[in-house]
Amino acid sequence: MLLTLAAASLLRHRTRTALAILGVAVSAAMLLDMVMLSSGMRESFRTLLLSQGFQLRLAPKGTLPFDTEATIRGADSMLALVRARPSVRAVSPVMGGQLHFATPHATITSAALGLIPTVQGDYELVSGRHPAEPNEIVANDALLRALGARIGDTLRGGAGFDPQLRAFAGMRTLRVVGLARFVYMAAEQRGAALEIDALRAMQGVGARDRISLAMVRLANGADIEAERAALTALLPRVTVISTAEALKQVDERLSYFRQLAAILGAVSLVVGFLLVTTLVTVSVNERIGEIAVMRAIGVHRRRIVAQIVMEASALMLVASPIGLALGLVTARYLNSILASFPGVPERIDFFLFQPSAAWTALGLLVLCGVLAAVYPSWTSASLPIATTLRQEAVG
Amino acid sequence: MPQDSVRTIAIDSRLATDAALRVGDTVTLAAAPGEAGQRARIAAIVRRSADPSEVARGEYRVRLHLTQLQDLIGYGDRVDRFAIATRGDSATTDAVARINASAFGFRAHRSRDIAVQTSATFAVVSRFHRAIGVITIVASAIFLLCIMLLKVDERRRDVAALRLMGISAPTIVRGVVLEAAAIAVAGSIVGVMVGALTSALVNLHYQSVYRTPLRFSMITADIVLLAVSLSLVLGIAAGWLAAQRLVRTPPLALFGR
Numbered sequence: 001m002l003l004t005l006a007a008a009s010l011l012r013h014r015t016r017t018a019l020a021i022l023g024v025a026v027s028a029a030m031l032l033d034m035v036m037l038s039s040g041m042r043e044s045f046r047t048l049l050l051s052q053g054f055q056l057r058l059a060p061k062g063t064l065p066f067d068t069e070a071t072i073r074g075a076d077s078m079l080a081l082v083r084a085r086p087s088v089r090a091v092s093p094v095m096g097g098q099l100h101f102a103t104p105h106a107t108i109t110s111a112a113l114g115l116i117p118t119v120q121g122d123y124e125l126v127s128g129r130h131p132a133e134p135n136e137i138v139a140n141d142a143l144l145r146a147l148g149a150r151i152g153d154t155l156r157g158g159a160g161f162d163p164q165l166r167a168f169a170g171m172r173t174l175r176v177v178g179l180a181r182f183v184y185m186a187a188e189q190r191g192a193a194l195e196i197d198a199l200r201a202m203q204g205v206g207a208r209d210r211i212s213l214a215m216v217r218l219a220n221g222a223d224i225e226a227e228r229a230a231l232t233a234l235l236p237r238v239t240v241i242s243t244a245e246a247l248k249q250v251d252e253r254l255s256y257f258r259q260l261a262a263i264l265g266a267v268s269l270v271v272g273f274l275l276v277t278t279l280v281t282v283s284v285n286e287r288i289g290e291i292a293v294m295r296a297i298g299v300h301r302r303r304i305v306a307q308i309v310m311e312a313s314a315l316m317l318v319a320s321p322i323g324l325a326l327g328l329v330t331a332r333y334l335n336s337i338l339a340s341f342p343g344v345p346e347r348i349d350f351f352l353f354q355p356s357a358a359w360t361a362l363g364l365l366v367l368c369g370v371l372a373a374v375y376p377s378w379t380s381a382s383l384p385i386a387t388t389l390r391q392e393a394v395g
Numbered sequence: 396m397p398q399d400s401v402r403t404i405a406i407d408s409r410l411a412t413d414a415a416l417r418v419g420d421t422v423t424l425a426a427a428p429g430e431a432g433q434r435a436r437i438a439a440i441v442r443r444s445a446d447p448s449e450v451a452r453g454e455y456r457v458r459l460h461l462t463q464l465q466d467l468i469g470y471g472d473r474v475d476r477f478a479i480a481t482r483g484d485s486a487t488t489d490a491v492a493r494i495n496a497s498a499f500g501f502r503a504h505r506s507r508d509i510a511v512q513t514s515a516t517f518a519v520v521s522r523f524h525r526a527i528g529v530i531t532i533v534a535s536a537i538f539l540l541c542i543m544l545l546k547v548d549e550r551r552r553d554v555a556a557l558r559l560m561g562i563s564a565p566t567i568v569r570g571v572v573l574e575a576a577a578i579a580v581a582g583s584i585v586g587v588m589v590g591a592l593t594s595a596l597v598n599l600h601y602q603s604v605y606r607t608p609l610r611f612s613m614i615t616a617d618i619v620l621l622a623v624s625l626s627l628v629l630g631i632a633a634g635w636l637a638a639q640r641l642v643r644t645p646p647l648a649l650f651g652r
Contacts, residue, residue, distance in 0.1 A: 015640070016544055023537040030530055061428045073427060161500025206469075237428045255604070264527065268534075275538055282545045330530060337523045342515045 006310040009283060020279045021319045024365070027272035028316075028323025032361040033331045033351060034265035038258050040352025045250050048347050049243045051183065052121030054092065054215035055224050056231065057246065058082070058238045064249060065213045065241070066096055066184075072238055075211040081234060082214065087222040092119045095196050096212040097203055099137075100168055101147055101157045110143045110190035112159070113182075114199025121183070121215050123193055127151065128178030134198035138178035143190035151176050159202035170202030187339070187346040257350070269368055272316070276372035280312050284376040289392035291380045296389060301381045308380060309373040316369030320362055327361070328353065402463050403438035409606050410455035411440045424457070426468040433467055435459070443607055479503075532625060540633040543575055547637040554641050555649035564642040568635065575634020576627060583623040590614055590622070 010017045058078075060070035072078065075093060082091050095114035100107050113122050117130035123138065128151045131137055139149070149155060154175050158168025174194070182191040200207040218227055224242050231240040241249075251258070284291070291304055331351035338350040404424070406416060416422065418437055425432030441458065465471065481487040487505060494503035547554075554567055594612040601611040641649070 013548075016541065016548070019537060019541040019544065023534065023541055026530070026534040026537060030534065163500045166499045256601070271534060271538060275541060278542065278545060282549070330526075334523065334526055337519060337526055341519050 005307050006314055009287070009307075009311055010314060013283070016279065017315070020275055020315055021322070023275045024272045024315060024319035025322035025326055027268040027275070028320050028361060028365055029327035029330055030268040031265050031272070031364065032324060032327030032357065033334060034261040034268065035357040035361050036327075036331055036351040036353060037334075038261035038265070039354065039357060041254060041257060041348070041350050042247060042251065043354065044347070044349040044352045046243060046247055048183065048345060049246055051347075052215070054121050054217050055222075055243055056216040056218065056228055057241045058214040058216065058231070058235065059241060060212075061237055061239050063239065064246070069096075071095070071207075071210040071212050072214075073210055074237075075214075076209050078235060078238070079211075079214060082216060082231065085227070085230070087219050087227050088216055089219045090119045090217040092116060092121055092215040092217075093196055093211040094120075094122060094213045094215070095199050095203075095207065095210065097159055097199055097207075099157045099159060099174075099192055099202075100161070101155050102168070103147065108143070108146045108190070110139070110146075110192050111185065112199055113191070113193040114196035115193055116196060117193075119217075120193070121217075123180035123182045123191075126179040126181055128176075131177055131194050131198075134195055134201070135172060135174055136177045137174045137192045137194040138180040139176055139192040140180055140182055140185070140190065142188050143192055144176070144179065146190055149176055151179060159199065160204070170204060172198075172202055183347065184345045186343050189343075269364060272319075272365065273368045273372050276312050276315050276369060277375060279315070280308060280373055281376045281379070283311070284308060284380050288380070288383065288388055292383060292385050292388035292392065295383070295385045305373075305377040305381050308377045309370055312373035312376075313366060313369040316365045316372075320365050323365075324358060324361070401434050401436045402460060404435045404463075405439040405441050405458040406437055407443050407456040408440055409443060410457070411437075413455075416440075424459075424467060433463075435463070532629075535626075536629050536633070539579075539629050540636065543578075543630070543633040543637045544640070546574075546578075547571055547634075547641050551641065551644075551649040555646040558642070558646040558649075567642055568638040571638035571641070572631055572634045575630045575637075579626045579630025580623070582630070583626040586622065586626065587614075587619055 057065050058072070059065045060068070060072050063070055079091055079093055082088055092115060097112045097114065099110050099112040101110070113120075115122060117132070123140075125138065126141075128138065137155075139147075144150065147155065152175070154173055156171065157174050158171045160169035161167075162169045180191070180193060182189075182193075185191045196211070200210070216227075216231075218224060225244070228240050228242045228245070294304060295301070331353070335349060335351040338344075339346075339348075401421060404422075410416065416437055418440060420437045421434055422437065423432045424435050441456075443456070459467070461474070465473070479490060481490050491503045491505060557567055558564070591614055594614050597612040598610055602608065
């Protein structure tokens, strides 16, 4: 009975109801997008950091990994200290740099990572194998495309320039042994990886016994924060960053997007709320006589309120699935825009769909629907029956 | 070099505040924690530039003499970049071409090309804002249409009476459209005021969060013009659609007969 009355009331003005549903759907889409933006970016980054199983990262003091060109000196003794700790399962040192390849038309430059292939967490092998010799590299698709090279090809590359001799410094013949996908590199960034000692040898004496970063994998059940504190005390020349700390830093840098998401999400909710409140209020005012009659024939105040709440909630509930679908489409488009940020890892999603995001958006919309019905419900529940009937009869 | 052999440096105001440093103070600079380093005297405290590319980075800036930094970090006779002043645009083109023809291991770039590259992040943010703006406009258009429909619907009886008195449908449509335009203009004025206030709050908040003089939000004449025009067009369109719907309904039906 209540449902029938609510449906009849909404269907009486189809255009108006359809427009309201469309309006709420757009608001719901925006709300979903903003919930996805506020939580997705963080979750996506967290997943990326933990994807390779390393919980701690050691970077030069006061920096984030690869945020500057600073390196850690005395790396070998430092790594030995870290490896000796009982809760440490594996340590992956990384040296960053560049490789330059001369082609007939131009010099192709690529980011280069020197690492220990058996414990590395910077790339995933797509095909081929890991470097096993000092003259072997794995490269990503962008670099192989730029060089016109394939697995098995041999390249001549250097790690720097010697302007006086007009030659590459640390020139070496390198064989491509694998195609890799680099976890932390941007979509079109060229990348290659080789053994850390090989890269350091190419870079010259300045790179000896240095690393840019080390990633630490802890034993199962190890207290990550306790280990971070212990390593910080043990190694005063490095910054030890846990995943939680890295996320905090990312949060600080990307706080703009979270705040934007909060503001736009709130605005979307307010717009949806105002739309439904206006519509239901006008609808109630139009049939104030009907409501007075229902009250006069003994329909309880609670039933009238329930019907109005149902009308408002129905608008929100019908609009929500449309908004959800619309939100997913717009999120994909907006994500494609933000994915073109320079230097952002390919795998970072700014808009990450999680069921919790959809449930949060739906819950907020339903709450808004109920709140939107408060004012019209109160008006209809408190109307003076006799006066209203007389006014309606007189016109 | 000063007589006391302590060279001078300039630090940014953020570092000065955080470390309670003043002009004339002597500090020790080292390339890595725990190293002996060199002593230097603070000769100036500089205000951070309003550079968008640095805004989210909480780094401190210290300015040293070139040779002083080269000594400190063991950089030898190397630099990261040169800036070259040229005489006019054609001289710049010529200089870039000549340097790049003979360069090995470095390249010459025009300052404006570098500016475009370093502002790529902001170009992405700008595209993102535009996309959000389009969604907002769609939502506003629907909202406005809905409100106008309700507003016009409220006056069914008035319109029916006017029609029965012989007022023509085009006159009624014009009246409704005029009213819609007035509402749109009034809404725009309120919107511009709210926007200006919000913009001021946004600048106040983010300038304090990022400790920068950079202006994050700016309301220009172009933006106001665009917002008011859009609002006017949307308001008139919504009013026209609602009025058309009303005048097509027979007057007696509008009376509910």
